[in-house]
Amino acid sequence: MRPGISDKALWLVLAAVLCAAGVWLYGYRVLIPYQVSDAAAHGRPRGNLSDLYPRWLGARELLLRGRDPYSAEVSREIQAGYYGRPLDPSRPGDPRDEEGFAYPVYVVFWLAPTIGLPFGIVKSGFFWILLALTSASTLLWLRVLWWPATLWTQVSLLALTLGSLTVMQGLKLEQMSLLVAGLVAIAIALLVADYAVAAGFLLALASIKPQLVLLLLAWLAIWTVADWRRRYRWAASYLLTMAILCAASEWYLPQWIPRFWHAVHEYKRYTGAMSVLDTLIGAPSIGTPSIGFPWSWALELLALAAMMRVCWRERRQAANTASFAFTVSLVLAITVLLIPMSAPYNQVLLLPAVLLLVREQDRRMIWQRGVVNRALFAITAGLIFWPWLSSIVLVGLSLILPRETVERSWAIPFWTAMQIPVGVAALILIHYYQRTFAAPVRAGAS
Secondary structure, rough: OOOOOOOHHHHHHHHHHHHHHHHHHHHHHHHHHHHHHHHHHHHOOOOOOOHHHHHHHHHHHHHHHHOOOOHHHHHHHHHHHOOOOOOOOOOOOOOOOOOOOOOOOOHHHHHHHHOOOOHHHHHHHHHHHHHHHHHHHHHHHHHHHHEEEEEEEEHHHHHHOOHHHHHHHHHHHHHHHHHHHHHHHHHHHHHHHHOOOHHHHHHHHHOOHHHHHHHHHHHHHHHHHHOEEEEEEEEHHHHHHHHHHHHHHHHHHOOOOHHHHHHHHHHHHHHHHOOOHHHHHOOOOOOOOOOOHHHHHHHHHHHHHHHHHHHHOOOOOOOOOOHHHHHHHHHHHHHHHHOOOOOHHHHHHHHHHHHHHHHHHHHHHHHHOOOOHHHHHHHHHHHHHHHHHHHHHHHHHHHOHHHHHHHHHOOOHHHOOHHHHHHHHHHHHHHHHHHOOOOOOOOOOO
């Protein structure tokens, strides 16, 4: 054994690497082969399948040719690259997702340096940017949470993050959710370190996916108003940057905001996008009423109200405190629960909440609160570890069983994908309220 590495640390690193390898091998040996064979069986087209491509092509067409990226003509050109051909509504096997340009126009400024390059080069470079950002965000969240993890603990957590089903899917799709999550981590770390102007600038750039940062911005607004004279700098920077981005967008594409909102509504129509709770409780096909929706709305309102109460109680805490980091983690966890899109890659925003819950002092505190807490913690841990364990098993089976047999079980690692945000959000809320009411409220916390 190498000096300086304990047996426990070595086994932890090896277990993390095994889990990460299992997920990535599952992607290459089971998930992708299943998707290819299923597409061939149903006549479903497959092109570059990169979520970056619609944004890149829209940026190219707007900046180089002055075309409206939200137009039906550009959407069909996007489909030709993304799927390999434009979608045909008369073909029952064609995907429902029309891959329209459903982002704010100012996303094109991000992509402007790349529009003269072949998309293959852009796609490869973006993958490595997302990989680096996700790695950096893991380490930054440890600093924000005031967790002085050892080197080998950091290596293990990094391996588990990059080897999670969430991140693997996001990287394979070149999903901008990973870009937004990385920018949010950097912005919060800068805010904690009192670089407020830079934090506001990055949060404005992260608004390319507004639904992912809306609740975070609401919390930061409450926090800022509580001590405006000391905290206004990030807000001024954010508002100035947004004003510049929106004005530049209006210059390039007049009346872009109504077009953007129309594209968002169309996106919800053709994808049937729903929140995690809508998906879990039971939602119907598009256009069909369901008794499940009122119950999901009630739970969503309850989660939102509980989160807002925490935000109000903690509004006076400084940015470099554990309470501020806890509140940010909670807000991001509730965001994953409430946004009208249940795709697993959005769960990268759960990272700070998961790190907080597995940190030794918080883990022990939860475990010592009673049987119900221990049961909820064990269930949530099982939900989180299921994709790693099942992926490893499927990869092993792929070595000894026929390919078709293993591919029929491709969905097993995704079985807990919708339950993970619920477990994490519930656990962190319960942890906060039990910790708060178990001791006197700190001075300045209300």
